[in-house]
Amino acid sequence: MAFTAIHPEYGRIDATLGNLGCGLDWSQVHRVRPRINLTCPECEWGVHAKHSSRGLRFFAHNAKRPADCQLSNESVEHHLLKLELATAIRQAGWYAELEVRADGGSWRADVLASSLDGTRRMAWEAQLSAITVEELRERTARYLDEGIGVCWVSPRGEVPWLSSVAAVRVTAPKEDSHVWTVADGLAKFMPRLGSWVRVSDIDLTTFVRWALKEQVTPHTILPRYRRVRLKPEGNLSRRSLCWASPKSTAAESRHEQMRSRQDEQKKRRQERERVEQELKLLEEKARKEEEERRRSIEREAEAEKARERLQAQRDQWEADRKERLARAEEQRRIEEERARKAEQARLAQERHEREAATRWWSELSGEQWQDLLAAIGEFSAQERAGKAYPDKQGVDAEYAFGVPVMARRGLYGIARPSPESVKNWNAYYRLRIFVRNQREADLITAQGVDPTLVVHFDLPDFEQLNLC
Incomplete structure (x- = not known):
């Protein structure tokens, strides 16, 4: 329109x-x-x-x-x-x-x-x-x-x-x-x-x-x-x-001029009052300063005694401080030694788990690994979870030296984690664990893993070849 x-x-x-x-x-x-x-x-x-x-x-x-x-x-x-x-x-x-x-x-x-x-x-x-x-x-x-x-x-x-x-x-x-x-x-x-x-x-x-x-x-x-x-x-x-x-704007201007004059008069009056107040304050200040001078002489004598007491306290505080520092230094040394031993133990445990994982995977040939992956894929398909597949090439220490297996809805389970590492593994403790047969399942559950989470496929132990 x-x-x-x-x-x-x-x-x-x-x-x-x-x-x-x-x-x-x-x-x-x-x-x-x-x-x-x-x-x-x-x-x-x-x-x-x-x-x-x-x-x-x-x-x-x-x-x-x-x-x-x-x-x-x-x-x-x-x-x-x-x-x-x-x-x-x-x-x-x-x-x-x-x-x-x-x-x-x-x-x-x-x-x-x-x-x-x-x-x-x-x-x-x-x-x-x-x-x-x-x-x-x-x-x-x-x-x-x-x-x-x-x-x-x-x-x-x-x-x-x-x-x-x-x-x-x-x-x-x-x-x-x-x-x-x-x-x-x-x-x-x-x-x-x-x-x-x-x-x-x-x-x-x-x-x-x-x-x-x-x-x-x-x-x-x-x-x-x-x-x-x-x-x-x-x-x-x-x-x-x-x-x-224009009449109203002129009236506003006149009113503003009147207010400005009133403001100026008020400022001058306030300035006079301020000067008078400052004079009174100066007189009061001089009187108080004289009283303060007399009192300061008395306080100085008391302060000397207080300084002596304070110095004695400071000496005691310094002695206490040095003692606390010595105890703290000793505690720090003990904590550092404890941390060093804990780190050595952790590294030793990590080496032990990595060596155990190397032995664990050396028992499996490439063909056996592919058989296990195929069995996992069929199992996931039967559960209608989609075709399962490995998330990455090679084992992962984060998953107890096993291989994470993915499906349609994300992480589906862990394939063949190392028995030596699974007992210390708690990041994904409710995930399924897939192994080849009952023997491997027994090695996993012997570490305290819930048997209901372990799935095996009765695959035979043969072709014992090293991967590395």
Whole structure:
């Protein structure tokens, strides 16, 4: 849905204008056969003239329109607000163009207002969707770079960015009215209260006229006055920017000057009080210093005795410290000797296990190993665990010098771990252990392994060949 379209002969046409902005009658584009080749100014897709059920004239996209066209994705509420803004601008005596894009594409105004003499332009943006403050400021800067003022208008109940840019919050007409009103964003300064007070219930047409004639302008509120009253005696809301009249901004300036004078007088009074207080403190300090001098003589005598006692304590502490250091050194030496012996025992055990594992695997030929792998694979297939296979070539000390076997769900078991190592092995103590026959199974269970975890395949002992 859009209010503007590109006519193949007359260029840009506007459904909100009686002559479509180019001297054409609506009947010359609405339900004309053959259909006029109108296109969307945003996506260049074909559009056609339509009436809404309330008689609103607009241009609808033809079938299979691009999904990313901004005009076609705007809500009905968005379009109605744009139309209301355009109507208000025209009633203020300015030109209003809807859906205007910059030549370079740096901005697209929902409604662009232009003065009759062409010296001033102002963009009016209907903002209904969520948007960040950074994006609002960036888009505002693009307008200002080209000398175009801007006002953001939102009908939402909560507008978190309201005072971050020049903006107002509006309220749609109620059932018994056709008037849009400004609910927030406009304020006046009340010297009696010394603060800004929100102005609400101003009809949108009046506000647009004020803004175009610069009877109200965006005003950056001075830091002292940024707690704006929602009503004269109501709650406060922090704001940094509002629309205000020159009279109010001047009143704020005068009030700030008055407050600055009061602050200066207060500073001078505080400075006098500070000097007087410092004099009193100096006198009090001198009195206390004299008292302290007398007391210090008495304390010095007591301190000498205390130093003698302290020196005796220090001598005792030093003797105790040396004794503790000697005991600690002896304990360290004992711990180091114990650790050295433990490391020697560990290395001896590791050599013993590695030699035992070498002998254990030397009993097995390559053909016997392949028979065992085949038996494990058949066993895993019967359990529907997938075809089991060795995880790596060669034995692994981490698995008690056995070979880890993988299946579909991960580690399936350990093939033929060394009996000398399995008794000390607890990392995977609940995994299955696969061996060739009952003899090998007995060697494993003799080390304390749960027999239910040991699986053998009654493979014969033959071809006793060394692997290394």
